[in-house]
Structures are given as C-alpha cells and as structure tokens.
Amino acid sequence: MKSPESNVRARYGMVVDLDRCNGCGACVVACAVENNVPPANGRATERTGISWLNVQRLEGAGGRAAFLPMMCQQCDTRTPCASVCPQNAVELDRSSGIVGQVPVRCLGCRYCMVACPYHARYFNWWDPQWPGTIAETLNPAVSTRTRGVVEKCNFCIQRLQAARTRHAATGGDPAVAPDYTPACVEACPAGALVFGDLGDPQSEVSQLAQSPESFRLLERLGTGAKVHYRTRRPWVRQAVADAPAPTDGRTHV
C-alpha cells in the first residue's frame, strides 16, 4: 500500500466515549460486514473467533456496567507488532499513520499476536465460510483471507482510499480525505466513536484526545496508541486506565 505522493501526513485516530457506549455491538458487526470477516466456525469461541473490534464489559459496583470497544490501538511511536513481524506483513502507512496487516504475506507465525498487549490481532483458525449465499454480499474493496493468517483492524483503510478518490474527483487534494470514516464509527448509534486526524489540532478528535477526561490504554508502555478513551465516571477510568496494583488476595484459577 504505497501512499500517494504528497507531503500531507495525517495521523488518524479515534476517541471512544465510554460514557456513551451502550455495548450494543453495532460496531462489532459493522466491522465484520465491512471487512469481510466470516461468521464463526461452529467450534469457535471468544478466544478463537475473529472480531477485529471487540467490546469488553467492565463491571462496576452495584451491577453497573460500562463497555469498552477494543480495536487495534494503532500504535504510533513504538508499534509492537510491526517490528516483530519476520516478513514485513505489518505495514505502517506513513501517509495516514495506520498500522495495516498484509494477509497475503502473512505466514501465520502469530508472533505479532504475542507482541500485541491489546490482543487486537486475530488468527484465522478455520477456513472462512459464508453460509447460504451470504458471500454475495461481500465487500469488493476488501479481499477475503485464507486460513492460517493473522488479521486485524486497519481503520477500514479501504475507506481511506475511497475517500481520497472521492475527494480527488471533486478537484481536491488526492492525499486528503475529509469524509473518511471507518465502518464502526459510521455504525455506532450512540455517537460514542469520534474519528479524525489527530495531527490536525483543530479536529474534534484531537481536541477530545487532549481533554483531561481522555487517556490511552497501557499508556506507560509507550506504544503511542492513536485510540483514546474518555470517561467522566471515575470508576470506569480506574478500571481501565491504570494497571491495578497487586491484588490484596491472590487470584486462584
């Protein structure tokens, strides 16, 4: 994926409002539909399924719940997966800051999955299958993946290409994509996902990202994730922002 020749350097990122997310799962499904992720094999579990976007439930006191959409956090400064891939199947697109996966080149060694602290990478444990004639509804902008390769969220980079093309068609700079929106952001009915260029200080996303209510997961690992989370609820913040200090009692398994 060669970036267009331009000096425009965007750093696409997202701010997830944890107070708005109601865990409906629309983003999860939209992501799978847009990116031709197959339905699960009958034997798949939550640990062997493929869901580029995975909504985690956080438990608060008194039965309160919060939901945390987890996708590839699009690490920026130190990308754990890109540096470990033995065959350059993970690519950092310099024009957009998007960490992409090249499934045709992936060997399936899964080292990147071990390296990723966010568990945002998924392995095709089964041959993909679409029951009925659902394969008719596959998105031609994304190629299907074979068994035995790793895949993950890439902020629907095909939509970036399409948005650039649309912008160019209206006489704009082909490197700029003003109406670029990933599928999950488009699908979220609660408006919990805000997407845009973090490099543009005027953008809503970068202003939200800088607000004191915003934080990143595992910030101290220094991955420079481009997905930010925000919440005004202290218990939510406490549940996700920091690694908890050692527990009082030992966890028994």
Next chain:
Amino acid sequence: MFPWSPEFVWDAGHLAFFGAFYSVLAAIAAVLGLGLRRAVADARAGRAHRIAWHAAFEELPARDRACRHQLTGEAPGRVCDNAFDCRRCAAHPSFEALRATHASAVPATGPAGLHLPGDRLYHRGHAFVRPEPDGTVTVGLDDLARRLVGEAEVVERPRPGMCLEEDAPALRLRAQGREVRVLSPVRGVVIGTSGEGAAVTVRVDPEGPLDTRHLLDGDEVGAWAMREIERLQALLGPRELGPALADGGELLPDLGAVIPRERVDGVLGEMFLDL
C-alpha cells in the same frame, strides 16, 4: 533478500544482516566445494585405499595401535601414529639402529603352538609375505588367522593383473558366516592365486624394489603373536586371563569355532584390522 527486492534498504541493519547471512552461505558452500574438490582429487590420485586404512587405523583403540617396538619391549607404552607404516616413522630407524643384531634364524613355532615360519614377514593384519626367489612374493594368511577363520571360503580373490595396494583389502573370505577382508601387506601386481579356504595365497609382483620395513620379522613376530593372542583373549574375556596363556598349552586349531557366535564378527574385524 537481494538488493533489488522491494523491501531491501541500504542501511546498516540490512547490510550487517545479509552480510552475515551470505558469508555463512559462502562458508558452507566453500567447505562443500572444497571437500568435494579434494575428494575428487584424492580419487584421481588413487588415495582412496590409504585414506580408508587411515580411517580404520584411527578407529583402533590405543592398545591395538601398539608400536612394534613396544611389543619387543624396546619402547614400553609407545603407540603407533603412522598407521603401522614404519617407513614414515621418524623414530623407527633409530630403534632399528639400536638393535644389536638382526636375527635371521627364527624358530618356526611361535607362542601357544602357532606356526610362524621365519622366512616370512608379517603384516599387522595377519597376512604374511614370503619373498620368492624370482623376486615375486607370496601373500597368505598366517597361522593365527587360519585358526581364526577355520573352514573359510574365498569369496573374492584378486584377478591376475590387478594391482594390490598396501593396507587395502587383498582377499575377501567368508568365515564362521562372517566376511573378512584380508589387508594386503605389499603393493604390487597380482600374478595369480592358489589354494582354497584359509590356505589361499596370492602371488604378487611387487611394484619396485620390495620394501618390507613396515612388516614384522625376526624376534618381533613372536612377541607380536603373543600380544595378538592376548588381544584376542582380551576381546573375549577378562584381561587377567591373558598371561595365563603364555604358560603353556596350544591354541585350538579351529579357534574361530569356539568364539561365541555373536562375537565372531567383532573379533574377526579386530584381528584382521578390518573395521
């Protein structure tokens, strides 16, 4: 992988990585190439039998590589390093020089009733060489060898005109159900063979003047035979029993037959230096 492949970048990382990788490949290829070339050269130069003998000699345990001067007590503990080729040994001439007399009249009987005539020279692989008046030599199995092989059958005898190499197999026998290769003590052209079984002899026209410095003769033969009986004994039983043999008694005529079947092959190989 190559400078022209898409991912290649001319940076220190790539240069160091691929520099090392191609160096390793080159080293492996060079070793293989060199080994192959040298092997071809060896084959062309006919060094195969020498190398084979050396390889076999290398495998012999130290006690089986005893120097002939150790056998006679001249150099206790001395181990041969020259694959029993005394002509190449730097020390051999000096030992020879030290010997006062070179006994020529040797009794025909060795220890334990072995028949080891003095007109013969003995190879460490139990082949004898008898110089014939016409300048040729007769090569055959010595008495210990004959007793070991017993009722043997000659599987392969050299054809007249063939060139025998020193320490290379001259004969193949089948004895006690096992195959034994008898190493040739001399280098020369085969004139003919005679005799059957263990009594087979080969008439050889030695190449060039007959040089027998590497063969045992004289006093050494008895000591060596004694040592060989001890070795045989050691191969079969506790070492302590060895010396008891020297006290008397006569070796069984069909020695091979008493060796336990499962040990025959090993014993024959050891005794004939055919490993």
Next chain:
Amino acid sequence: MTPLTRRDVLFGLGGGIAGTLLSPLPWTVLDDVAIWTQHRRALPIPRDGETSVRPVACTSCPAGCSLRVRSVAGRPVFVSGEASHPLGGGACPFGLTLHHLAHHPLRLTTPVRLDAHGTPTRVALGAAVAAAAGALRAASRSGRAVLVLDQRPGRAVSRAFRELLAAVPYGLYATPDGEGATLQVLSGAAGGPLGIDLEHTRTLLSFGAPVLEGWGRPGRMLALRDRLRIVQLDAWRSPTAGLADEWLAIRPGSEGPLALALANVLVGEGLARTPAAELRDLLASFPPERVEPLAGLPASAIETLARSLAAQGPTVAIGGGDPGGGPLPLDAERAIAWLDVVLGSVGRAGGLVARGSLPDDGTAPLAPETSLAEVPDGDVRLLVIAAGDSGRALPWSALGRKLAPQALVVSLSPFRCGLTARADLVVPSPAPLEGHEEILPTADACVMSYAVTAPLLPPCAESVEPTRFLAELARAAGLGVPSDGTHAERLQRRAAAIFASHRGRVLVRGDEGFREEAPADAGAFWQALLEGGCWVDDSRAARAVAAPALPSPAAVAGWLRAEPARSDLPLVSFAARGAAGGTPPSPILTKLYQETALRPSVATIALHPQTARERGLVDGREMRVVSAAGRLDARLRCDPTLPPGRAAMAAGPDPAALHEQDAAPARGALALGVVEPDLTWRGTRVAITEA
C-alpha cells in the same frame, strides 16, 4: 565452428541461470506465487462495480429504523443507520445485517410443505392455496376459527388480513402482547392510542423493559439518554440495568406488588393525587413492609424510590417485559398502569399523551383486533402466521395450544425458523429489501408517522406477496374480499389517504439531513416516501383518562400468598429484540453471541456463584436444565451480577444454529418456557443438575 563440449554446455547453463536470477522475472513469479497461495482454497472474490447508496427501513422488528444501504454492482454490501433521521437514527446489529437475510441459509424462495422435522418439500403455489382454502372451508363448516397471527399490526397488509377474516364466519385477528402493554391498558381506558412524551419526561421507571437496548425506537432513546433518569427494576442485571442510573434487583414476578407498593407510598405520603376508594383499599394491602419479602427489596428502598419518582417527575412507569422473557401478566401491567395514574403522568407533558391514527383508506369491514391470549384453546382450524416480525420471542406452545385437531398452519414468513419451523405450509413472502415495506410508529411514539421503503433487490421469482396469497385464497375459498390490488397499490392508496388528510409534515432526505417539504400532489408525496422521506403527524392534545381496570382479585390474592420454599429456581429468560423472533439472525452475529463475550449465548445458564455453590455446581461444567416444559443441556456460567436464587438464560439466538442449513430444534430459555393460559411464561422454574 568448434563442437560444443560438456564444459561449454555447463558454462552456458550456469550463466543462463545466473542471468535469469538477476532479472526481475523469477522474483515476480515468486511474488505471484505468494498471491496464489492466498487463493488456493477457492476463497470467494467479490465482484467490483458501481457504488450506490439507497435509503431503506429495517423490518427485523417494529422499531423500523431508517437505514442506508451501500450497494456495489447492485449487490448490497454495507448497511448503516440513518444518523440524522427525525424519528431517531442509528441501527442495531440486526439492522446492520439486514442485507444478509435474503441470502440466509434458512431463506425459503418457493412455497414448501414442511414435515414433522421441518424438512421442506417444494409445492406449487396453487396447491398451497388449495390446501389453505380447504382448511378455511373446513373451519367454516365445523364452526372452528380461522386465526391470523399478525406480529406487526397496523400495516396495509394487516388491513387485508382483517378484511378477509371479517368475511369468514369465525375469523380471528390476533396480535401478541408486546412492549406497549402498559400503554395498551391505559389506551383501552382512554379510548385511543397513547404514546410517551419522552422528550419531556424526567424519570423513566422501567419494570424490566429493555429501554436502553432496543426498545421503542432505539434512536429516540439514545438521543434522550443524557436527559432521562432511568430506574430499572429487573430480576437480572440486564444490559439496561447495567447502564441505568439506578438498578434495583427485584424477585422475578414481583412487578405487580412492587408497583402497588410504590403507589401506596406515594398516596400515603401525599405525594400523589388521591385515588378512588377501591384503589385505596387495594393499595392498603401493599405497604412496603409487606412487599419487602415479595420483591426482595428493603421497604426503605421502596420508599426512597417512590419519593424520588415524585420529586423527579414527570415520571413514566412502563412494563412490557423483555423481548426474550415474554409479556408481563396483564394484572401486573394494570398495577403499573395504576402507578402511572397515581403519579399523575397520564395526559400531561412528559407523561403519557394521545397519539393520532392513520386516516382510513378503505371501507371494507375489518375483523376486530384481539389479543392472542383471548383466543380459545383448541379452536383454530386454520392458522395463518403473517410475515413480519415483532422482534420478540413467542414459544410455539403459545400457538400450538390454540390449534384444533387437524389444524393447518400456514406461514407467510420467508424464513424457515421460529414459529414458521412448525408450520405445515410456507408461502414465503419476499425477503427484507425485496419488497415495499411500511414503517409505523413504535409503541412509545407520541405522534403518528408513516414511511415506506422501495424494494432494493428484485424479488425472488417464486416468493409471494401476502396480499397476493390472500387474494388467491379468497378466490379459491369463494370469498369476495379482500379487495384487489397489489401490495404496492395498497400502500399507494394509503399514502394518498394520508396526503388527502392534510395533516402533519413531510420530511424529505436531503444532502444536509432531513428538511420539511410540501409535496405538490399525492404522487409527489409517494415519491418522497420512496426516497426515504417520512410523514409525521401533528401532536395531539392531552387526552383525559378514565380509570383503567384494577388487577384481578385472584392475581392480588396470588401476590399476597407467601410462596413455599422450593428447590427449583425461577428462570429469567431474556433476549435482545430481534434475537429470538421469526427473523433469523445473520450468521455474522456469531461475533456477538459466540466470538466475543458481549452477549450471553443460549448455550449457557447463569447462576450467582453462591447459588451454584449451595447446589454444589461447578462453574463451566455442563448442566442438565429441566422445566415442566422441557429439558436441555447448558454450560453453567457463574455470574456475580445475577442476584442469588434465580437462574438466567437467553432465549436466543443459538449461535450453533447460525451456521446450520437446517432449522435446529429450539435451544435456550424458549425450549424451557412453561406457557401459562395468559400466554406468559415468566413463571417458569427450572431444576439444574450436573449433566
């Protein structure tokens, strides 16, 4: 010329190989091989083409969310919610997979006969119609009922059904009880439909209604979420309970007494208008202390809640039940309705307000609307299950008990699942996106609205519009009705009637969201509707409400009776709207039910860890779950958020069935549900033992 030596040949070969290696050729080939390995297993390669975006409406449940479908080369590939829709934007996962349904493995494309195992055999439409007409004539002869179950009443096709049933000696038109049950109780008293003025409501007290996860028009709730205080009274930590401002865990089945106890406090503390004497007498039996053990809530919590309802008004109390748990008993709904009356919420801004109706577009007599529960058992000779999904679960036994011997069940659903799996004949109507659809307001809406979507896909050649089936059935049975006209023509007639009424506003889709427009004539109005526009009625004046019926004395006595200690556990059954209805979920929903832990699957039964411990049951093990209606195996999931002393299980969907080509036997809570005569199954109790 010198002859070639072997050396020359070798040199030539070596040079050739080295030269080839230095050229890009072998490396390009290698790269291509890399690509080939990707496709060695014949992966589908979608065709590319022209992209277009069209507005449609979701038909998976009554919410009728407005959607946008992106198609490539005429094939829909992506669905998203119409964010700026005036009736509420956004869509749920079921709507986002609407375009999969026409391709669903359980889709039927021709009329079929189903055997006892649900295996389909193709039949001709004529034969199917003849069989249905025969059953209809037999019903007329024997005085048995012809029943149409319409899960989406109010559509033009509903009218066609009712016209037909009116012409039959004993025709019943039934709709299942749904999420608007409380409103229905009050509407019955008010003499016209009511809606909730949520835009001005401050507190929404929900008795187990999933108000934050697919209730009413979800987009409306999402838009109002920040302004609304939501108090959830629920037997389990439902998604709504987890997200609500307050969740009070109540004992299953205690909704009725709890509503009365809240009213008791309000009346007792003078926080509400003084009710009629008969209600006062009833309330006197339900002081908070009395209800405390029934509801499992401290009396003080009931009092605090009641005070806050009064203080933070306007407050609306609603019941309706969970889509997977079935309706609340009518008496509980009456109690909740009375709470609304006591709170003074009826007929005031921010409370329950009147909603208009669509103008009439026909003159033929209509069969009256009845509740399915009112249909006598064993009386139905011909049952027609209309296409259209309420998005709520309905166990087959609720219908099965109504059937007479030799009854014929005809389903018009395009999917061989849910109730349709038990039908004798299926005459499939067009799948979603293949036909014209009407969108009517949801139960909560306080204004009437109307929208129509045009087909996006060409209908399958042998699918049958229900209107056409009805026409052929009437012809074969020798009935004069329903009046002729295709489905589209009926809708157009309806639109014309709306246009002619000169009521409301027309909102059309523009580049910058929706804007009001005045269509020149009925044709322009119809066109505006087809292009994603909608008609919104004017607001109505508040309607004064007469007193609704009181809970029956039998129910009240039942509530007050102390329950004996039992070893089996009440079962809390639940499902997201659309998950356990008649429309099969897209297989891609394994993402929610199987591949992530987001939603519990029917394959698990939840217990509080302490409840499990008391029974010696180990988390993660396979359990045998037995109710009076059935038994099944499920894995135990210890869930500390589930209050002790009850079991919780999803009613659907079954992720294992999402892969199947064949309709699997029902798993999950629906297979266990013990259906009462009032067609509720909330009283189901289960015994759990290790399998």
Next chain:
Amino acid sequence: MSERLDEGLTPRGLPRAPLRRFVLWLVPWTALLGVGLYAGYRCLAYGLNETNLDNRFAFGLWIYLDLTVIALGAGAFFTGLLLYVLRKRELKAVINSAVVLGFICYSGAVAILMIDVGQPLRAWFTFWHPNVHSMLTEVTFCLTCYLVVLAFEYLPIVLRNRKLSRLPSLLLFEHQLHKLMVVFALVGAFLSFFHQGSLGGLYGVLQGRPFAFREALAVWPSTFFLFILSAAAAGPSFVLATTWIASKLSSRALVRPEVYELLGRVSGRLLVLYVLLKSVDTLVWLNHTSPQLGIHPARFYAFDPFGTWVLFAEIVALGLLPALVLTSARWRRDPRFLVPAAFLACAGVALNRFIMTVQTLALPTLPFDPFLTYLPSWQETMSFLGVVAYGVVLYSLSFRYLNLFPQERELLASEEVTHVPLVA
C-alpha cells in the same frame, strides 16, 4: 536367533543388542512417531483449529518445545566449539553423539515450526521479504542455516557407517569433509550464538509484555545474552545426560569418566555465570524495567500457579544448585551427584523457556484482562511426543549403526566378562 541380520551394518566389533530386541525397543517409539505424524498431518490438513491455541495463547506447547530443544541442542555447537576451536580433545569422545543430538533437536524443532505456522507453504516468505529488525527473522535464518550445517556435520558420521564407508567416493568425501569440520564448527557457533540469542530476544523485545520485556544492551535485550549463556550451559549437561542414558540403556561404558567430568565442569562453570547474570537481570527487571512500564512486579506473581516459587525454582533449585554441584570437583567425580545435577541443569533451562513462553502469555496485560489458562490438545501433545519419539528413533538408529562414541571400542575390553577357553 542369536545371529543378527543387520550385523553387516553395525560398527564392527561393537556389541549391539540382538536385532529382535532392538526392533522391540523401536516398536513403541515408532508407533508414537506414527501417531505424532498423524497429529501433525491433521494440523496441516485441517488447520490449527486442531490445537488448543487461541488468539490470546498464540504460542503454546510447540513454541515451548522449540525453545527447549534448541537450547538443549546447543550441546552440539558448544561441544564442537570446544573440540575444534578450543581444542578440548577429550570431547572427541562425545562429539558425534552431540552432533546427532543437535541434528535431532533442530530438525525436530523445524518440523514442529512448520506445523505451527498457519501457512507452511509460505515459509519462504521470511527469506523473500525479511524484516531484518525482527528477532524471528534472525531465528529463521540462523535456524535454517544451522540445520544445514548440522546436516553436513551429521553426514560424515553417517558416511562412516560400515557399509557406506566401503564406497570409496563416499569415504573420500567424508574424509575431506571431516578435515574441514572446524569451519562448520565455527559457522555453527556463529549461527548458534545468534539464534539462541534471538530466541531470547524474541521475548525480550516484547515491550507489550512487561513480563518478558527486558532493557537492551547494545541492540539486544538482556534475554538475548542470557539465552545464549543458558543454552551453552545446558548443552553440555544435555550431552552428559544423554550419554549417561545411552550408556545405561546399552549397559556399556561409552566414554571415560573424565569426559563426563569435563562436560560437567564446563556446564557448571557456565551455569554459575548464568545464574549470576540472571539474578542481576531479574533484579534490574523487577526494580527498574517493569515499574517503568507501569506494572508493579508483584502482579507477575499474583496468579496461581505462577507464584514467586517459580523464580526460586528457576534460579536456585534448577540453577544455583546444579551449578554448585557441577563446579565442585569432588561432587562432580561422583556420578550420583554429577548425573542428577546435569538433569537439573537441563530442567532449569526447560523451566526458563516454559516461563518465557507460557507465563508471558498467561499473564494479563490490560487491567481488565483475565489470567488465562491453556491445555494443549491431543494433536499438539502427540506431535510433541512424536518429535520426542523421532529423536529416540533416530538416536537409537544412529547409536546402533554409527560409531557415536569412539571410546566405546576402547572401553569394551574392560567391560566384557565372558571367559572363552582358547587353549586346548
């Protein structure tokens, strides 16, 4: 049947068990190998869903096996290095065995790796599109090259077989190859240093896994050096242990006691150094590296069964203890201490690889992550055992038909006790 059908193939003069007994010995192992091959076939044919690996436990038994056998297989390179480069002539007694062990370990590891990757047909992509900054690239290149080197080190041993060495061309090639073995030893040592290190680096670079992450010295994390050192320390112990097992199984002295002692001494001294550096590394990691990444180190040991006992077992019980025994000349002389110490040293390196592979993945990274468990499927277990069986079969065949222990012949005479009267 006392005569052996395969007598012409076994080294002459070296007593070998009757063929029948040997076959009986091989039967269960071959059966196990067969099951392992079937399990491997299933994984290749039906995909990795045959395993119990998942997206979170992406590495499991197989990677653990690879790391361990490669560490133990380091005996091959290290013995070669000592013999050919540092001229420890005594080690000639075990070099053949060490080479065979190395070959078994590395070929087994590569075979398992081929099953472990999702698309084995794309194995060459790593060579074609290498990311030179990835530790796995280094591992792949070095492993492949070293397997080739080991094959060429193994070749001469095979060519010395009694039957094969009768063919002059093979004999000559073997002879010349053997003379150049020092080059292979050097290349092998170079490659081994790098891939043993890179295997350690594999985990050390994972900044996303604070349990495994270590700070870098030069461009490599400290695990790079620790893995080299631990492999070099365990390798000789493994050679010692296997020689001892072979000797027990064949009830024959294969090498002189001095060789055992030398192996033990080398292993012990390296182990002392390793334990020292590992302790320093652990202290730096617990007190500096991991707090800096925002993780309290106690969290690493907060989940059962991975308590702090793991640290103790790895560093003290299976590190320091064998190190002390092996460095003590007195204890080393006593096989009752020497051999168990060698086994402990091997177990220590195996535990270290287990911790790096399994505990790293089991521990949560995100605050709301659960602690994960994983139990290999029968397909994984059987292909693992298949590799073990492959090793036993290949080693048994090598032991029987090749001359793995040159001192065996020498030690033979003192062993035999049959008394045969030779005298009439």
